[in-house]
Amino acid sequence: MDTSPDAYQELSHATWALDCAVSGLLFVFTVIPFAMVGAGVQDAAVATLIGTMLCAATLLRRRRPLLTLAVTTVACLAHVWCLAWPTPSLVCVLLVTYSVARWVPGKLARIVLVIGAIGSVLGPARWLGFLTSGYIVRADFPLVFHLLATLGCAGLVVTCYAIGRRVRESAEATRQRIIAEGERRSLELAEREQSARMADVSARSQIARELHDIVAHSLSVIIVQAEGGRALAKKQPEQAAVVLDTISETGREALAEMRHIVDVLRGDASTGAEYAPTPGLPEIPEMVERSGGRVRLYVEGTPPAVQPALGLTVYRVVQEALTNVLKHAGPDATATVTLTYSEGLIVAEISDDGLGSLAAAGDGRGHGLQGMRERVTSMHGQLMAQPRAGAGFLVRAILPVPLKDSQPTKEMR
Numbered sequence: 001m002d003t004s005p006d007a008y009q010e011l012s013h014a015t016w017a018l019d020c021a022v023s024g025l026l027f028v029f030t031v032i033p034f035a036m037v038g039a040g041v042q043d044a045a046v047a048t049l050i051g052t053m054l055c056a057a058t059l060l061r062r063r064r065p066l067l068t069l070a071v072t073t074v075a076c077l078a079h080v081w082c083l084a085w086p087t088p089s090l091v092c093v094l095l096v097t098y099s100v101a102r103w104v105p106g107k108l109a110r111i112v113l114v115i116g117a118i119g120s121v122l123g124p125a126r127w128l129g130f131l132t133s134g135y136i137v138r139a140d141f142p143l144v145f146h147l148l149a150t151l152g153c154a155g156l157v158v159t160c161y162a163i164g165r166r167v168r169e170s171a172e173a174t175r176q177r178i179i180a181e182g183e184r185r186s187l188e189l190a191e192r193e194q195s196a197r198m199a200d201v202s203a204r205s206q207i208a209r210e211l212h213d214i215v216a217h218s219l220s221v222i223i224v225q226a227e228g229g230r231a232l233a234k235k236q237p238e239q240a241a242v243v244l245d246t247i248s249e250t251g252r253e254a255l256a257e258m259r260h261i262v263d264v265l266r267g268d269a270s271t272g273a274e275y276a277p278t279p280g281l282p283e284i285p286e287m288v289e290r291s292g293g294r295v296r297l298y299v300e301g302t303p304p305a306v307q308p309a310l311g312l313t314v315y316r317v318v319q320e321a322l323t324n325v326l327k328h329a330g331p332d333a334t335a336t337v338t339l340t341y342s343e344g345l346i347v348a349e350i351s352d353d354g355l356g357s358l359a360a361a362g363d364g365r366g367h368g369l370q371g372m373r374e375r376v377t378s379m380h381g382q383l384m385a386q387p388r389a390g391a392g393f394l395v396r397a398i399l400p401v402p403l404k405d406s407q408p409t410k411e412m413r
Contacts, residue, residue: 019059022095027055030088043083050079051089058092061099066108072096073115080119080126093119094160101164109165116157124149205374211258219254222247223326249290280311284318284339291322294334301341304401313375314339314348314399317383320368321350321395329354329393346399353392372397 031051035044057071072093079087093116100112124146226247257279279287281303288297318337325335333354340347369385372395376383381399388394 015062019062023055023058026058026089026092026095027052030091031055034087034089046082047087047089050075050083051087053078054089054092058095058099061096062103065096065100065103068096069100069112069115076119076123080122084126086123086127090123094156097157097160098164101161102168109161113157113161116161117154120150120153120157123153208371222251278308278312279315280308281306281314281339284315284337287315287319288322288337291326291335295322295325296334296336298336298338299341300339303339303341304346306346306401310346310379310399310401313379313381314346314397316375317348317372317395317397318350320372324368324393324395325350325352325354333392344401344403346401348395348397348399350395351388351392353388355391355393 031048034051035048053075054072057068057075061068076090076093079090097112097116101109104112128146128149285297288295318339322335322337325333329335329352333352335350335352335354338347338349338351340349372385373383376397376399379399381397383398384394384396386394
């Protein structure tokens with residue numbers, strides 16, 4: 001709870017009304033009756049004035065506790081100086097002691113203990129001298145009375161102070177707990193927002209990889225086939241039709257995959273986009289075949305049944321590597337795709353005999369290699385991409401297969 005003066009000014013009207021009611025009750029029960037039955041007119045007037053000061057000071061005990069303490073101290077000194085007997089209005093001292101301990105922060109609140117200790121000595125010393133006058137037979141009896149009265153007054157002050165500090169500490173602990181809870185919720189909200197942003201970035205990266213792989217590979221195949229078809233149209237017209245069929249099929253498949261991605265992004269359940277099959281291990285031979293006669297495929301081992309994400313990763317790695325071959329290796333380069341299936345492991349190796357380091361020095365392979373590396377890393381695999389000794393380029397992806405997914409499937413075409 002804020003203990004600054006501004007915080008006290010913001011206390012509710014209900015609290016202010018409560019303080020007024022407490023001060024009024026103290027005045028009614030401690031000042032008015034004593035004024036009516038006072039020992040003398042002059043003493044009764046002084047006692048009424050001092051009692052009124054004490055009761056009025058309690059009105060500000062929450063908002064200005066130190067001012068309340070100062071007014072109470074002045075009133076008590078006047079009480080000791082002017083009156084030789086205690087009055088009921090001194091009960092206000094206990095309420096003020098509690099209020100200072102409750103509302104004043106830090107060690108400053110201990111000043112009330114010092115003032116209370118002084119009052120515990122001065123008050124009984126003044127009052128017992130009057131009360132015991134003419135009634136004491138033994139000389140040491142007033143000293144015992146004074147000691148007991150001092151201890152009693154001091155005990156009441158210390159008790160009220162301890163209660164006030166305890167209430168303050170409890171309120172402070174509650175406040176700190178509320179602040180900590182608010183900070184925890186803010187941190188959780190920030191973490192959720194951060195996670196959402198990271199998920200959004202991841203989704204954007206995944207979409208970018210998919211579009212890059214689909215468009216880049218398909219266009220590369222179309223361009224290579226078109227260039228080859230133009231040469232075949234003059235020498236072997238019948239083969240040109242086959243090339244045109246390949247171009248048409250590649251274009252249709254690329255368009256279908258792009259529509260699939262768009263439907264997923266739109267969340268269009270009517271198209272069944274979320275349940276449409278994604279390319280995987282069984283589709284690799286067909287994709288290699290469409291790349292032209294410059295690419296050969298070798299398969300070692302039996303392809304396992306894997307999760308769609310893993311199958312798609314292998315497919316895209318091979319696809320992107322062949323795209324780079326078609327785009328950068330040169331018109332006369334050939335490529336070899338080797339898929340090795342062993343227990344718990346898939347190794348995809350794509351090598352060519354093209355330009356190699358010269359092609360790698362350009363900027364054409366950068367985004368594709370980055371996409372392949374991101375895909376392989378997301379599957380806890382390893383990717384190596386580097387020029388071969390002499391000529392050509394080599395891409396090798398090593399991907400672990402979870403044991404539950406490593407069941408063999410039918411032979412690939």
